[in-house]
Amino acid sequence: MTQYELHAPENLNATVKLPASKSISNRALIICALLGGKELPQNLSDCDDTEVIVEALRKMPETIDIKAAGTAMRFMTAFLASTENGEHLLTGSERMKHRPIKILVDALRMLGADISYAGEEGFPPLRIKGQKLDGGRLEIAGNVSSQYISALLLIGPMLRNGLEIRLTGEIISRPYIDLTLWTLREFGADAEWTSVDTITVRPKPYCSRPYFIENDWSAASYWYEMVALSSQRDAEIRLEGLMDGSKQGDSSVRYIFSLLGIKTIFSSKEPGVPTTVTLRKNGHHVSRLEYDFINSPDLTQTFVVTCCMMDIPFHFTGLQTLKIKETDRIKALKTEMRKLGFILHDINDCELLWDGERCQAEVLPAIDTYEDHRMALAFSPIVFQQPIIINNPHVVTKSYPRFWDDLEQVGFTISKS
Structure with missing residues (x-):
């Protein structure tokens, strides 16, 4: 030791x-990947959480190990499920295999995603077959990790019908949701709170642009x-x-x-x-x-x-x-x-x-x-x-x-x- x-x-x-900021880096990376990955953000974080996303997006191996990066697990789950990048096994550290992800998986399945558990039900690793998703309406408890909500919002502009999320009960970590919405809009998306508990992302694709973090x-x-x-x-x-x-x-x-x-x-x-x-x-x-x-x-x-x-x-x-x-x-x-x-x-x-x-x-x-x-x-x-x-x-x-x-x-x- x-x-x-x-x-x-x-x-x-x-x-x-x-x-x-790794929070902004990770959001911007997923958006750039959805745009085709032609232009990476400037001043990108060099931390582990961001590096595993960079590596995964660059190589797109059949098995993607995001190690202990919780943000990467949530964001990559949504990204892989909503893009035509083949089939992947998404896994991580032993601790990651005990961090819940069922709420996100259930939400993506409601949007038409093809995701199955390769281990214990409700936890990573996940087997994901990527495909274009239609989008639609979801209802999610507001007191869960904001990363589930952010993962869904990031893919929202690319869904055929956009995305509407209604958050029930107490809403926690709202600034992280607001950060995601702000980042979406920085890349030209049409996304906003349309009521006190509802977020609407309209089907308007992202626009490529130079971006400094x-x-x-x-x-x-x-x-x-x-x-x-x-x-x-x-x-x-x-x-x-x-x-x-x-x-x-x-x-x-x-x-x-x-x-x-x-x-x-x-x-x-x-x-x-x-x-x-x-x-x-x-x-x-x-x-x-x-x-x-x-x-x-x-x-x-x-x-x-x-x-x-x-x-x-x-x-x-x-x-x-x-x-x-x-x-x-x-x-x-x-x-x-x-x-x-x-x-x-x-x-x-x-x-x-x-x-x-x-x-x-x-x-x-x-x-x-x-x-x-x-x-x-x-x-x-x-x-x-x-x-x-x-x-x-x-x-x-x-x-x-x-x-x-x-x-x-x-x-x-x-x-x-």
Whole structure:
């Protein structure tokens, strides 16, 4: 097992070029493939999740292994089912074979797709025979993974009759659905919310165009966390390639961190133009944080760690999708925070809270990452307050391959074993 022991720099003042948004990259890649793949987007993410899609689309082998990339599994299922690219077996890691996909498969079957399970019913691997689909109307529970809905929306413009999706009950992760609709429209599609619970995609094909992908607000969250946990009052980080008014759901990080005393300053606020964002302390933070992460669940680990290390009790809700991520993130957070001396409680697998309860902390805690990139990324900034070890640090390649290189350039010392 590989381990990294981290040591923080004495002075935190640096400029960092963030990775490109994998959320936008993956959506744009599928759209470009539906257009025939003649022109790839510029500033494409180099993370694992995007690389597996690039490789699959380039080679189109009979067996496509998307490894641990949940987005790739959902998006490629819809793509392969709706295009005349022959028959494929779509598979992934052992964890992926236990992540549910029945809701998406059922929806595609209702549109006429030919998909069968090659293993356990309701889970990958899938055997998919590609064909043109007519489209039509679907009804899907709104509290399922937004990636199911996004996968369907991406193929919507190419369906003969378009697509109408009615979402029932509570709608979670709405910003990710809005990001998908925005990306569709960037490529000329006619797609919109036509009522509070219904999305309509009309049968108007995509238009090919040069496309530049902005950088990743999710990756920005870990640099916000470093500024927050640094004891240096004039700590400053400058992040390149972010946009004011971004459609990325995790751009809400700037608002949430303002509650924890971090100020966000844009060099330019010109719409649609990436710019440099400067992070600084403003000296004031809330004494307790209550927040509903229903629209940005991937930020949960960042704020659980930050609040505990800043001694800020919290109550976080809207976490129902965390159990079906790369790992059971609620269980993982409770386990690893206990190593640091914090006792967290969960409610009905969809809420996490910390009321200040503590236990004996380990002297040099080794944080397990559970094949989950966000565990390594979110726990690393703890080193500003105490020494830590990160187990299996390579997991960051899923979304932020250059993370450890960026830390060293900023002044971190990483002892590798």
